[in-house]
Amino acid sequence: xxxxxxxxxTRAPPLAGSPRPHAVRRLLRRPAAAFGLAVISLFVAVAxxxxxxxxxxxxxxxxxxxxxxxxxxxxxxxDEIGRDVASRVAFGxxxxxxxxxxxxxxxxxxxxxxxxxxxxxxxxxxxLISRLTDALLACPFLILAIALAxxxxxxxxxxxxxxxxxxxxxxxxxxxxxxLAVKAEDFVLAARAIGNSxxxxxxxxxxxxxxxxxxxxxxxxxxxxxxAEASLSFLGLGQQPPAPSWGSMLNTAKNYLDQAPWMAxxxxxxxxxxxxxxxxxxxxxxxxxxxRQT
Amino acid sequence: xxxxxxxxxxxxxxxxxFVTILIFxxxxxxxxxxxxxxAGEERDPNVVAYLREKLHLDEPxxxxxxYWIKGVVRGDLGDSLRMQKPVSELILxxxxxxxELAGFAIVIALLIGIPAGIVSAVKRGTAWxxxxxxxxxxxxxxxxxxxxxxxxxxxxxxxxWLPASGFVSPFEDWRANVASLIMPAFVLGNAIAAVLMRxxxxxxxxxxxxxxxxxxxxxxxxxxxxxxxxxxxxALIPVITLGALELGTLLSGAVLTEQVxxxxxxxxxxxxxVFNRDYAVVQGVVLFTATAYIVLNLIADILYVIxxxxxxxx
Numbered sequence: 001x002x003x004x005x006x007x008x009x010t011r012a013p014p015l016a017g018s019p020r021p022h023a024v025r026r027l028l029r030r031p032a033a034a035f036g037l038a039v040i041s042l043f044v045a046v047a048x049x050x051x052x053x054x055x056x057x058x059x060x061x062x063x064x065x066x067x068x069x070x071x072x073x074x075x076x077x078x079d080e081i082g083r084d085v086a087s088r089v090a091f092g093x094x095x096x097x098x099x100x101x102x103x104x105x106x107x108x109x110x111x112x113x114x115x116x117x118x119x120x121x122x123x124x125x126x127x128l129i130s131r132l133t134d135a136l137l138a139c140p141f142l143i144l145a146i147a148l149a150x151x152x153x154x155x156x157x158x159x160x161x162x163x164x165x166x167x168x169x170x171x172x173x174x175x176x177x178x179x180l181a182v183k184a185e186d187f188v189l190a191a192r193a194i195g196n197s198x199x200x201x202x203x204x205x206x207x208x209x210x211x212x213x214x215x216x217x218x219x220x221x222x223x224x225x226x227x228a229e230a231s232l233s234f235l236g237l238g239q240q241p242p243a244p245s246w247g248s249m250l251n252t253a254k255n256y257l258d259q260a261p262w263m264a265x266x267x268x269x270x271x272x273x274x275x276x277x278x279x280x281x282x283x284x285x286x287x288x289x290x291x292r293q294t
Numbered sequence: 295x296x297x298x299x300x301x302x303x304x305x306x307x308x309x310x311x312f313v314t315i316l317i318f319x320x321x322x323x324x325x326x327x328x329x330x331x332x333a334g335e336e337r338d339p340n341v342v343a344y345l346r347e348k349l350h351l352d353e354p355x356x357x358x359x360x361y362w363i364k365g366v367v368r369g370d371l372g373d374s375l376r377m378q379k380p381v382s383e384l385i386l387x388x389x390x391x392x393x394e395l396a397g398f399a400i401v402i403a404l405l406i407g408i409p410a411g412i413v414s415a416v417k418r419g420t421a422w423x424x425x426x427x428x429x430x431x432x433x434x435x436x437x438x439x440x441x442x443x444x445x446x447x448x449x450x451x452x453x454x455w456l457p458a459s460g461f462v463s464p465f466e467d468w469r470a471n472v473a474s475l476i477m478p479a480f481v482l483g484n485a486i487a488a489v490l491m492r493x494x495x496x497x498x499x500x501x502x503x504x505x506x507x508x509x510x511x512x513x514x515x516x517x518x519x520x521x522x523x524x525x526x527x528x529a530l531i532p533v534i535t536l537g538a539l540e541l542g543t544l545l546s547g548a549v550l551t552e553q554v555x556x557x558x559x560x561x562x563x564x565x566x567x568v569f570n571r572d573y574a575v576v577q578g579v580v581l582f583t584a585t586a587y588i589v590l591n592l593i594a595d596i597l598y599v600i601x602x603x604x605x606x607x608x
Contacts (some may be wrong), residue, residue, distance in 0.1 A: 135312030138584040142546030143564065147580045150568040151323040227437050231550055234439050235565055254443050254554065257458075258451045267441035276435035 014079040023212075026288040033284025043274050053086035058244045068261040077262040080252060088244040089266050095129065095245040096274060099160050099238070100222040104110035106164025107171050108218060114168075115175025116202050116210075120183060136169035145228055150238040156229075156245070158204035159238040163228045167221050174217050178210035185209075212289040219285055223278035230271050246271050295599070302595055306588050313584045314366060317577050318359050324573070327351075330415030334375055334571050341375070371581065372574035374567070381578035383407060391461060392552070392559035395482065400474050403490055408533070411494025412486070415502060416521055426491060433488025438547050442481045442554035449477060459556035478555045481603050482547045486540050493536045498531035531601055538594035545583055 027033050044051055055075075062082035070077040076085035111284035118129035136144070182188060183206060191201045232238035233247025241248055246267035254262035324331045329345040337352035345351070350358045360583060365372070371381035406429075414426035456477055462470035499558075502525050510524045511517075549561035560579065567575035 023442050054308075127380045131308045132312050134309040135316055135584075138309060138313055138588045139316070139580055140542035140583055140587065142549060143384050143542075143580055144581055146549065146564060146568060147320055147321070147576050150576050151320045151573065153325070223435070230332075230437055234550065235553060237568065250440060250443060255444070257443065257447050258389065261447050261451070264440070264443045264447065268437065268443065271440060272435055275437070276431065279431060 005034060014279025023284060023285075023288045026076075026285050027281075030284045030287065032280045033288070036280030036284065039260055039273055039277040040281065041269075043093050046090050047087045047097050050090045051088075055089040056084035056087040058083065058087040058091040059242050060084075064108060069260075069265075070262055071277070076266045077260065079263050080260070081250070085249075085263060085266055089270055092244040092246045092249060092267060093270065093274075095156055095233070095239045095243070096226050096229055096271065099156065099163065100226040100278070101164035103160045103167060103225040103229070104218050104221045106161065107167040107221060108214070109289075110165075111168045112214065113266075115172040115177075115205065116179050118172065119176040119179025120198060120202050120206065126176070130176070133169045133172045134178075135240065136166075137173070139166075141166050141224070142228060142231060143172065145232060146178075146235065147238060149232055154237045154240060156233075156239040159229055162232070162237075163225050166228075167225065170221065171210045171214070174213060176209060178213050179206055182206050182209045183220055216286045216289060219278055219282035221259075223275045223282065226271065226275050226278065298599055299596055302592055306592055310585065313588070314363055314581065315359070317581045317584070318332075318362055318581070320577060321573065322355075331571070332375070334574055334588060346588060352420045356463075365485075366581065371578035374572050374575050375601060376570040376572045381575050382487075383562065384575060385578060385582050388558065388560045388563045391557060392545075392548050392561060394464070394471075395475055395478055395551070395557060395559060398479030399482035399486065399544060399547075402479055405488035405489025406483065406487035407563075408494050408530075410491040411533075412498055412521065412526065414491065414495045415498035417501065426495070430488040433484050436484065437479045437550075438485060439550040439554050441484060442477065442551055445477045445481065445562055446554070459554075460556045461555075461559075474555075476549045478557060482544065482551050485547060489540055489543070490533065490537060493533045494529065497532050501525045501529045501554075531598065535594050535598045538591055541587055541590055545587075 005108055028037070050058075060083060062078070064075065065078045065082040067080060068078040068082075068160060074084050074086065079088070086178055101264035114129055118126045118133075139147075145159075145162040148165060149159050152158040152162060168190050169287040179291040181201075188201060188205055191205050196204075230245070230250070234251045236248070236251065239245030239248055241252075249267040250264060253260070253267070256263055321328055321514070329342045329349065329351050330337055333341040334343050351362045353361070369382055371385070373380055374384055377384060391455075409414050410426045410429060414423045417423050444456045449456045457470075457474055460474055464471040498521075502521075506518060507525050510520045515524075545561070548559060549564060551557070552559045552561035553565055564576060564579040567573075
């Protein structure tokens with residue numbers, strides 16, 4: 001027994017010569033990913049510093065400034081009740097980023113343990129979880145999110161829960177698949193041979209090795225969640241007025257296209273820029289964390 | 295072949311069962327007494343009593359599920375409280391509009407996605423490749439409701455070329471029908487084109503490096519013939535199967551697109567039902583969508599096996 005234990009590696013081998021610091025460097029060396037990261041950082045900074053950077057109160061109406069075109073006083077113009085669009089876009093970044101990150105955290109916190117369990121336990125447990133995942137995946141993401149948000153009631157919190165639950169099956173499937181691949185590796189066999197408990201093996205040996213795939217998927221899932229939150233808010237199921245959200249701003253803007261087109265331009269551009277950036281970083285991470293890449 | 299189909303159908307039975315449990319379970323999320331909530335804002339005691347009896351709310355949960363699934367199997371998805379019609383009738387009424395929109399969208403997606411994927415793979419590493427990738431990234435990152443609004447702004451408000459909203463039946467006026475669907479179909483097809491482009495590119499790159507393509511080139515066949523006749527035919531097999539998975543994107547996209555362009559289809563039905571608190575319609579639409587998704591994927595899987603002899607005889 002001791003022979004096996006010493007012959008086999010007892011810890012997860014570092015991937016291609018401790019790649020994580022290199023992966024960050026490789027990520028930053030990709031212009032598209034570095035650009036994406038810079039744009040995300042800008043949005044995060046704007047969201048945090050919104051009370052400082054926003055020139056006006058996002059809820060303050062002004063009857064003398066209804067539907068004013070962009071000017072020095074109002075960079076992005078004003079809306080149908082005289083609110084400053086730039087300030088609402090800045091505060092709207094909070095709802096979008098919050099929804100993007102929190103819903104993905106919900107998906108991760110349910111999807112990863114369940115996927116690990118399915119992949120590691122196998123047998124009937126795996127079959128049951130896989131069929132349940134198939135059932136969730138059969139419901140189109142946004143339609144399931146709309147149904148959940150409808151039954152839970154319209155609010156930003158419920159939208160985040162609905163998006164998080166709807167995105168969970170992807171993480172279950174990914175974690176399960178990765179776990180199946182990792183658990184066949186020698187170091188897992190070694191860990192089992194020296195008497196580690198299944199929980200310890202799953203957490204200490206399997207989980208760190210499936211992290212790269214999860215990080216890539218989580219980044220891309222944030223992009224999808226930002227669009228989903230904007231979609232739910234556009235439909236009236238997310239952030240409730242008068243609180244600013246890019247989706248609900250677009251919903252109002254579509255009624256004033258001929259009189260105030262700027263109302264539709266800026267929130268939409270913001271969603272596009274943020275989603276594009278997460279997609280660029282996700283694509284960059286996929287390449288940077290791929291051990292085959294040098 | 296038959297064994298494969300039987301095995302594949304056997305797998306979807308438990309999946310469908312879980313789908314029904316999941317959708318039935320949605321009702322349990324309603325806060326408070328479901329009969330009162332489902333009765334809408336009026337909360338008419340007669341309606342509440344009717345719902346309590348119809349939904350067997352006094353019975354235990356498994357018994358209620360049994361009654362519900364018995365109805366579903368017979369095609370009874372419940373009744374719309376708001377529209378006083380069976381949900382299945384409403385779905386069948388709205389479905390042709392969404393199917394026409396989806397059909398147009400698929401044509402647009404194929405017309406953009408496949409050629410872009412081919413060019414990107416054949417001209418790998420060139421400006422064409424980067425250009426096609428930028429277009430794909432644009433398609434994946436643009437919220438389709440915003441793209442719809444921008445198209446309305448350009449083609450309806452500014453240029454006045456196309457109607458901003460509404461739907462005209464093809465049986466009334468086919469020209470007006472096409473005009474009313476061009477923008478929504480483009481919006482819907484845009485995101486799918488991006489996915490198709492990526493799939494086509496990766497499948498083409500794989501096929502172009504295979505031995506039989508090298509042989510075709512060695513025989514002195516013109517490059518167009520090698521790419522379009524020899525490579526594309528094989529590359530399209532996985533693309534079509536993966537394309538079937540985009541049905542979810544299509545249906546999710548239809549919800550938003552129909553809302554932006556006020557098209558009275560399937561997507562608008564679910565949104566209106568949400569706002570009217572017509573929960574039976576919401577449940578019915580989700581169940582119908584999920585079932586359609588499962589069945590279409592089953593068909594795609596079977597077709598994949600039929601057209602790909604390596605799997606058929608593998």
